Amino acid sequence: MTTFHSTRSTTDSLTSKQAIRKGIADDGGLFVTDSLGETKVDIASLTGKPYQQIAAEVLGALLPDFTEAELAQCIADAYGEQWSDRRITPLKPLGDDYILELFNGPTSAFKDVALQILPRFMAHTTPADGDTDEKIMILTATSGDTGKAALAGFADAPGTAITVFYPQGKVSQVQELQMSTQAGANVNVCAVEGNFDDAQSAVKRIFGDKELAAKLAADSHVVLSSANSINVGRLVPQVVYYFSAYAQLLENQVINVGDEVEFVVPTGNFGDILAGYYAKMLGLPVKHLVVASDKNNVLFDFLTTGTYNRQRPFFQTISPSMDILISSNLERMLYYMSEGDTRLISMLMNDLSQWGTYEVPEPLLAKIRHLFGCGWADEDQVREMIADCWKKNRYVIDPHTACAYFVAQQMPRDPLTPRVILSTASPYKFPRVVNEALGLDADGTDFECMDVLSRETGTTAPAALHGLETADVRFKDVVPIDGMEDYVEKAAQAL
Incomplete structure (x- = not known):
């Protein structure tokens, strides 16, 4: 049977439903399963299948304790009329490359792929202690896109509530309005004085606060869970679009079954690209996964030197969703690449927490670099790439996609290996x-x-974005970082 435990210890033994409901392990680690890759997806059978069918196969392999009927229901509800393209994540030619559009969902960002289905997953989980009055409070820090996508997914979802924190003044006007105008009786939105990393670290601290957990359970029947990509239920739906991209390349006769493909991925928290690694583990012929960063190029430095160092200047850029210095999901990749060495992971994360830096052993770095490439773009390059892409291809890209587009242009091209650039947000955001x-x-x-x-x-x-101009702002709260816990407590009491 497939069980999940922390990246930092093997003491837990949870089903995927329990891991999704819990969100993060008690020791601060992320949930992983040692069964990943034991079940492969049959890539030869992908051609011509709709997204929903591919999702059923991939998610069936990753979340085996959901029944076929449960998954079918979740998929039907998550990938239906709310998408503006029936292919969900359409693949389009872009010069010599291909672009995978991940932004055709209700909030115009790639996070919709996962956050339309996560609330449906949650609905099929049950309280650990049989408390039928128990509500899940989704608690999330956002650098821009997760917040709205999570709010849209969880608004008025039965048995849940959601509280979203975002860094004040560090998201675009459209992103802020998307969150502050959110309808729903069970939603709370609050700006914080600080950057995304400050907010994300505080959220992780709140998850680890045993006293607060006991108080919320006793006073309000509330347990906390996460909609960030630290939640395995947020991560696994993203694996599907890598298979979908491959299916579309097969369908368009760009490749034959078994041919390798490269993916260039704009990423801050490492979740979007980690999903590509999971896809490879499930049998997708992935040749390289290329990490594209903005000026906050902590991942670039890590992949080139083996040293992860978050003690560096934080830049507020025109690609705000990638303005991140602590890439949480890297921990999962390190776990798998080190062949499940929980002691090493625990030590590295302890170093990061205490000293703000860690260094991976040389053989591990060599193994990582065999699969993962990297590059980054500064502000001027991002602007140049938006212009270049429009001029050459008559295709408009957003600043995050432009980071990946730039990195793709810098890379040597293998004419036999198709390259797919992941486009993570609508330019209209x-x-x-x-x-x-x-x-x-x-x-x-x-x-x-x-x-x-x-x-x-x-x-x-997109109509939903343009409609924000006349929407009523519901949330204007701003708290300091150390006021976040009180805000969560008050939100739980109001349920």
Whole structure:
């Protein structure tokens, strides 16, 4: 039977349902299973299958304690009419490369792929102690996109509530409005004074606060769980789109079954690219996974030197969702690459917590670098790439995708290996930056910028984004980092 335990110890033995409900292990580690890769997905059978069918096969391999019927229901609810493209994650040619659009969901960001299905997974989990009044409070820090996608997924979902923290003044106007106007009786949104890493670290501390957990359980029948990619239920749905990309390449006769593919992935928290590693473990012929960073290039430095060091200047960039210095999901990759060495992982994470840095052994780094490539783009390069992509391909990309587009241009090309760039957000989430890059009028509000972008490029702004202009702002709270715990407690009492 497939069981899940922490990356830092093997004492837990949870089912996937229990791991999803819990979110993070008691010792601060992330849930992993040693069965990953024992079940392979038959890639020869992928051609012509709709996204939903591919999802059923991939998720069936990753979450075996969900029944076929449960998964079918979750998938049908998550990948239906709320998507603007029936292929869910369509693959499109882009010059000599391909682009995988992950932003056709309700909040125009790749997080929708996972956060439309996570609440459905949660609904099939049960309280550990049989407390039928127990509610799950989803607690999440966001660097921009997770927040809205989680809010949209969990709003008014039975048996749940959600509290989202975002760094004040460090997300785009559109991203902030997406969160602050969210409808739903069970949602709370709050800005914090600090950056994303501050907020994420505080959220992890809150998860580890045993006293608070006991108080929330006793006073409000509330348990905390996560919608960040530290939750295994957030991570595994993202594995599906790597298989979907491969299926579409097969269908378009770009590759034959078994041919290898490269993926270039804009990533901050390492979840989006880790899903590609999981796909490889499940049998997908992945040749390289290339980490594309912005100016906060902590992952680039790690992959080139073997030293992870978060003690460095934090830059606020035009690709805010990647402005992260502590890439939580790296821990899972290190666990698998070190062949399940929980002592090593525990030691590395302890070093990170105490000294802000750790160094991996040389043989482990060599193994990692065999699969993972890396590159990064500064602000000017991001702007240049948005312009370059439009000029060459008549295709508009957002600043996060532009980081990956830049890194792809820098890499040596193997003409026999197709390369897929993951596009993580609609350019309409960042219309001002995109307009500036394209030399269009970027004065006025983000909504005026959207109109200009639409008119000048012949593309259409997603209706949900444009509708934010007239939506009522419901949440204006701002707290210091050390006020987050009180905010969570008050939110739980109000349930």
